[in-house]
Amino acid sequence: MKQTLPETANILWVDFLANGQRLAEHSEQVRLIENAINSGVTHLIIDAKVPYGQTTYPSKFAYHISSWSDGSYQMWEGRNFLSEFLSKTKGLDIQVLANVDVFSEGIATSRDGLAYDKKDWQVKFYNEVVSNESNAAEYADAATIFVNPIHPEVIDHELNIIKEMCAYDLDGIVLDRCRYPNVYGDFSDLSRSNFEDYIDKKIPNWPEAIYTIDEEKKVQFGKYFSLWTEWRALNIKKFVHRAREVVKLHNPDFLFGNYVGSWYPLYYNEGVNWGSETYQPESDWTSDNYSVSGLAEELDFIMTGCYYPEVYIEEAVNNKRPENWYSVEGAVDKSLEVINGSIPVVGGLFLKDYKDNPEQFKKAIQMCKGKSKGVMLFDAVYLEDYKWWNILPTELKDTKHVK
Template identity: 70%
Template sequence: MVSKIRRNAGMSFTFDENANILWVDFLANGKRLADDGEQVNLLENAVDTGVTHLIIDAKVPFGQTTYPSKYGYHVSSWSDGRFSMWKNRDFLEEFLSKAKNYDVKVLANVDVFSEGTTESRDGLAYDKEHWKVTFYNDAVASESNAAEYKDADTIFVNPIHPEVEDHELRIIQEVCTYDLDGVVIDRCRYPNVYGDFSELSRNSFEAYVGEKVSNWPEDIYTINDEKEIEFGPYFPMWTEWRANNIKHFVKKARSVVKQHFPLFADYVGSWYPLYYSEGVNWGSETYRPTLKWTSDTYQVSGLAEQLDFLMTGCYYYDVTRDEAKNNEKPAYWYSVEGAADISLEAINGATPFIASLFLKNYVNDPEQFRKAIRMCKQKSAGVMLFDTVYVEEYQWWNILKEELGKRE
């Protein structure tokens, strides 16, 4: 085995422009990886198939950490005992101690502004009620289940609450004490278009635009009888303000990470024309979109320049733009190719872009999966595969080896 070049010796390296990234979601893989032998199997399979980067969870989408944290709850604390096998254990330490013997880079993922689950009522959001996102109205909160979308169970917290920001940065600082190659952030966003409408957010927004919003929140938008959003006069500046809030946090997180590691990255959805819902402008500061919801100065909120690489979820079964058209999809970017094209347009060369796939989209269709991998590698600086659990379930390691190529 080739010894891994650890971060202390590699602080100056730049991002590999032909990256094969495999995501290891702890919620899906944590029970299996409680076995040391399974951790070794994952590393050996990854290296054998040509994976260059592994992303492992340090903080999961419900706020728990996979390592013992001074500030958050450990995954083994879950009230239903789902990860009790990890009690008094440190996943990051265990996995990284093995990974140092393999020629693969390892980055830790932090799910940022998600801090609880309605399913089991676990998470810091239940101890810190004042952290939670305030929704547009009670009806919306009920429908969205205080989460990302109807029937989701992830609780989000307000990104501009000072205590929230301090907490998330402390978590990132803790993660940076491990022997990693970098940090990835995910869910660094608002849950959806309905949040946050707290008094804190109202005061911040009014300071941003320099005037009082007399008709709150209807001057931001209204919801018609069909439950569709109808933009109000302040909506374009509202989207800019929300995106700037996320950018400001990303800049602070970058400052922490870059003191330790060469790589700081983000994962977002590729559907830029609809991303006002998440409140993130993941494009470049040089990109000037002219969508009906963007302000004339929306580009100031672009955050691509803050990243060493950016992964966008090209999460579609249709691979080509023609397939999306033939299948009567709403737009060309409802395809892997189209999603990559719109990502390239928005990022505008500000940072390397990695097209990303959701493997479950291709269950029982390995040939479409192969096509999707090839499209990602043709259009972007590599491919990100979500998630390891599907590679195992579908027994697709052989496909990865053929499409990614074993490294000598």
């Protein structure tokens, strides 16, 4: 049966790293599912591959989550989270999508993950090229190790994982971390030669022709930066296209979605153009042809993380945020502008932004449901920690804010 988003989708993300120890108890899996259904949740997203590359099911291609050397998930040894969870939702009025953290394959703290077995897979960073200093983290305090999205072995590996996931009785597949880690990667010889082929030109002053970093550690765009952003975004689009082919070949009715940050004007850092092919941004980092890299049309729907404590644009202005889209309202507006009606957009919320402020959380839900195709809540662990399950039935089932 073909799966489509309902008029308003109430999506709850269940991050395995945050919930996996608790959900090792079968009774906790049942309780989560019952709470979700009673709260009006229409879709659950569960992790099949976590941000450090391990799978929550036994894979022919990846390490199992129980193999993590610090022993955090040893209780899952010999077990299959996907099959256990799906067996408990069978026949119930809720859809389950599996998430794959695509281009993240290791954790720096314990040095677990395939990125350490396959060091040539790892993203090579700008500073490693110019001064032997790494920019390895996706953000300042992250430990995630990313791999190069254009490395042929990496592409094959990630597609094999997605193919394995499709064998489960799911309602769809969601991509996350389907991107570069940040603006500093990848500057490997492979990326250089591929980019030079793309522009049909050799670049003698590499990587400074792409950009330089000033004394304040700010990126100063170089001659080829706009073409570089176009090329990187096309690399991600090409992978998403191939992933879609894998999913739809297995089951044309599977939902195929992507999870991205809503901060589109800054998302060139991650090398992704999640907008529509019909949307051409006008920024100092965009090429004249940047719209060709838009990947929205490859998807059935997209979730954009509207991760701001300010709900209304007016709040962002009052708090002297640099742009209106530093608010849930502004972020949803920007997402709708960029997607340009091509696919459904679901606004996502980071529940930690509303800790000790349940009224603001309610307003954020209402904003997403009023402006977008629904709401995505990240993550289930905060509903447990803040004891907020009781908030959801009224907010998720209330249709007065749905347009």
